[in-house]
Amino acid sequence: MANNSILVFAEQRDGKLKKAAFEAVSEGRRLADQLGAELHVALLGNGVDTLTGELAGVGADQLHTADHPDLQFYSAEGYSLVLARMIDQLSPSVFLLPATAMGKDLAPRVAAVCNAGLATDCIDLTVEDGRLIAKRPMYAGKAIATVRWAGETLQMASLRPNVFPAEIRDGAAPPATVPFAVEGLEGKIRARVKEVTGGGGETKDVTEADVIVAGGRGLKEAANFSLLEALAEKLDAAVGASRAVVDSGWVDHQAQVGQTGKTVSPQLYIAVGISGAIQHLAGMSSSKCIVAINKDSEAPIFKVADYGIVGDLFEVLPVLTEEVARLKE
Numbered sequence: 001m002a003n004n005s006i007l008v009f010a011e012q013r014d015g016k017l018k019k020a021a022f023e024a025v026s027e028g029r030r031l032a033d034q035l036g037a038e039l040h041v042a043l044l045g046n047g048v049d050t051l052t053g054e055l056a057g058v059g060a061d062q063l064h065t066a067d068h069p070d071l072q073f074y075s076a077e078g079y080s081l082v083l084a085r086m087i088d089q090l091s092p093s094v095f096l097l098p099a100t101a102m103g104k105d106l107a108p109r110v111a112a113v114c115n116a117g118l119a120t121d122c123i124d125l126t127v128e129d130g131r132l133i134a135k136r137p138m139y140a141g142k143a144i145a146t147v148r149w150a151g152e153t154l155q156m157a158s159l160r161p162n163v164f165p166a167e168i169r170d171g172a173a174p175p176a177t178v179p180f181a182v183e184g185l186e187g188k189i190r191a192r193v194k195e196v197t198g199g200g201g202e203t204k205d206v207t208e209a210d211v212i213v214a215g216g217r218g219l220k221e222a223a224n225f226s227l228l229e230a231l232a233e234k235l236d237a238a239v240g241a242s243r244a245v246v247d248s249g250w251v252d253h254q255a256q257v258g259q260t261g262k263t264v265s266p267q268l269y270i271a272v273g274i275s276g277a278i279q280h281l282a283g284m285s286s287s288k289c290i291v292a293i294n295k296d297s298e299a300p301i302f303k304v305a306d307y308g309i310v311g312d313l314f315e316v317l318p319v320l321t322e323e324v325a326r327l328k329e
């Protein structure tokens with residue numbers, strides 16, 4: 001029998017909590033208030049004790065820290081094993097985690113081990129008769145499914161980043177920290193990450209950014225991305241890209257937005273020289289405000305845009321960048 005409690009996985013990488021972790025924990029708090037449930041947070045890694053203070057304002061009742069050298073780098077085997085044991089011990093009725101790259105890898109494995117019902121990439125969660133109802137996009141965003149969990153199954157949901165607001169309560173008491181004993185990992189992690197190098201640590205991650213300036217084939221060649229980067233810099237934005245330009249080798253795959261790239265939901269998405277193919281829209285149509293710059297007034301991107309500029313991007317971008325710089329001054 002499950003306890004009336006919610007457990008949320010607070011994702012950290014390289015000793016930094018992800019923005020999506022705060023969003024998931026905040027949503028956990030909101031649901032816990034509606035269900036009259038306790039909110040527990042799971043923090044996994046090596047030396048994660050230093051992060052507990054950052055979670056002071058999220059309103060958690062208990063913070064469970066699984067601290068072990070074998071958890072230094074993420075591994076599906078190690079993390080799913082520890083989380084499954086934690087779930088077994090705490091027996092929550094709800095388990096939430098962010099639908100980040102890590103969350104997408106982790107969620108099905110944990111769900112299988114815990115025999116949980118899993119709704120992935122949720123964009124909305126509500127409570128009805130003490131159980132959750134989730135909304136999640138399907139068919140690359142063409143349809144929205146409403147999902148309920150059957151019977152008493154553990155309700156597990158991964159949350160699309162940048163959709164749920166992160167609420168940090170000022171002056172909130174820090175949660176009680178409970179160390180979770182990590183034992184018996186020996187021989188269980190068969191594929192180990194030894195070291196992580198490079199990976200463009202300087203570039204902003206599109207999934208974490210509030211503002212994204214994304215470029216497509218309309219930019220003509222890789223060198224012209226500097227025009228886009230100039231605007232991105234003024235807006236403190238991340239640079240995104242369509243698959244066409246990633247496939248052409250102009251931009252790293254990390255920047256690709258869409259069905260086979262990343263799903264983003266920033267406050268502002270500026271699409272420059274991107275036609276708006278359905279596979280691109282699948283990754284960005286839930287952005288709060290979409291601005292499109294395209295010389296073709298019939299381009300499909302204008303169907304989802306809140307603001308459109310029909311014009312030559314090589315004329316529009318420098319003017320826009322200059323104007324943003326002027327306004328910032």
Ligand code: FAD
Binds near residue numbers: 241273280296312
């Ligand atoms: P184009 O479609 O060539 O559009 C270029 C646009 O630039 C045009 O609208 C044109 O009017 C405009 N333009 C040209 N010159 C100028 C100028 N001077 N000023 C202003 N505008 C100008 N795509 C993704 O983006 N992400 C994905 O994850 C993805 N996954 C896919 C998965 C599958 C299975 C498949 C089949 C396709 C996928 N695609 C994806 C590819 C997708 O179908 C499109 O081919 C791609 O998005 C097109 O990229 P684009 O808009 O940059 O290029």
